[in-house]
């Protein structure tokens with residue numbers, strides 16, 4: 392059976408990669424909870440991920456809210472159901488688009504930067520130097536990034552939710568001529584705590600995934616500048632795919648059945 | 649004889665089908681400076697990385713102060729690494745930190761010294777290698793190759809280690825700067841009373857730094873002896889290497 396061998400080889404290498412990644416993640420997580428901690432490094436990463444990502448995440452959110460309002464108006468006006476626009480905007484943004492788009496933007500911005508920085512440290516032997524200076528690279532490099540990712544992405548998503556809903560409000564009120572107070576009432580009426588919470592849980596998971604893929608690919612990069620470039624690409628692509636896959640799984644956990 | 653600082657027996661390391669170390673034996677005594685010479689790509693850096701625990705050997709034993717370090721846990725390894733300092737081939741300075749923070753890194757992270765105290769020590773180590781306090785505030789990207797090597801040296805000796813490793817300390821430097829680094833290495837090892845293990849393919853450097861020279865060829869130490877004996881070893885491999893001849897028993901693998 393000549394076809395079985397290559398399939399088996401692919402499956403085996405996939406399993407090996409998944410195993411390596413899992414071990415890497417567990418090792419990183421373990422150092423998130425064990426002292427010594429590096430508050431300065433965590434703070435630095437939180438600024439990078441949270442504060443400096445605000446403009447790009449805010450812009451993404453406002454245009455998304457606006458386009459949602461516009462498109463759902465096109466659809467719902469055919470059924471005289473325009474009042475549902477506010478609900479569609481707020482639910483789509485808090486449940487799905489806020490966390491997913493923020494996650495993808497941060498993957499492009501932060502995941503790439505982490506992979507490039509750690510990858511460069513790997514190929515210039517700086518990670519080896521850490522070890523010889525009795526400092527565990529997982530503690531010094533990986534754990535602060537994982538912690539900052541998990542903490543900051545939910546904050547970004549709260550901001551994205553507010554700005555996204557505001558974008559929908561802008562279009563509905565100033566372009567489509569809705570009554571502002573009715574729009575706001577419609578927004579609040581159908582929004583539940585669960586909608587927001589599910590979005591924030593997603594955000595924390597995505598933040599972990601982005602930081603994990605950035606660190607993992609950077610840590611294992613080899614072969615000079617080209618290897619670092621490869622690691623950067625892999626970090627962004629794998630983080631993006633994982634975000635979309637986990638988004639589906641978390642949605643079906645919260646809202647399935 | 650007392651317990652050697654480093655004792656290596658039967659060390660094997662391969663990367664896939666490529667055998668790099670094939671049963672290497674080596675001792676480094678207390679306060680002794682050993683230099684390993686060998687061609688490029690013979691596995692000198694791999695040997696150092698095995699000793700430092702950065703690579704896991706396939707077989708063999710490495711003892712530091714009589715303590716087996718192969719297969720040691722990460723935590724134990726950190727404890728042993730407190731005894732060592734390492735100057736990397738490319739200096740491997742942390743480019744997110746300033747020069748003095750690089751030098752003080754081991755003092756702050758491994759020894760738990762306060763920043764101010766660590767900075768004082770770091771600046772005095774930098775002055776030992778001929779760099780003034782104004783250099784301490786620079787970032788590594790602003791330094792020349794020779795200065796980077798000196799900062800790397802200052803970082804390696806800052807914690808006053810018992811064993812110092814040097815990976816090609818003079819490669820890529822002009823002959824004068826190379827000699828300055830050689831002098832610094834000799835001085836640092838002597839002042840610390842430390843053992844030194846250096847690797848190089850620069851014979852002038854080897855003669856200057858070493859008490860004893862060992863030659864690595866095809867994964868084994870093929871000759872080892874005190875510096876003066878190297879010129880009358882009657883070993884064709886050694887003779888070819890120290891005279892830098894293309895003709896001889898050592899066949900460079902030249903691949904297109």
Ligand SMILES: Nc1ncnc2c1ncn2[C@@H]1O[C@H](COP(=O)(O)OP(=O)(O)O)[C@@H](O)[C@H]1O
Nearest residue numbers: 663666668686687688689690691692693694695
């Ligand atoms: N991490 C690694 N993976 C695969 N091969 C390696 C690795 N590190 C070193 N090698 C190989 O081992 C050999 C010896 O390398 P090295 O010890 O760096 O040589 P040198 O004596 O010049 O320091 C080289 O052929 C190199 O290709």
Ligand SMILES: [Mg+2]
Nearest residue numbers: 692693737816
């Ligand atoms: Mg080398």
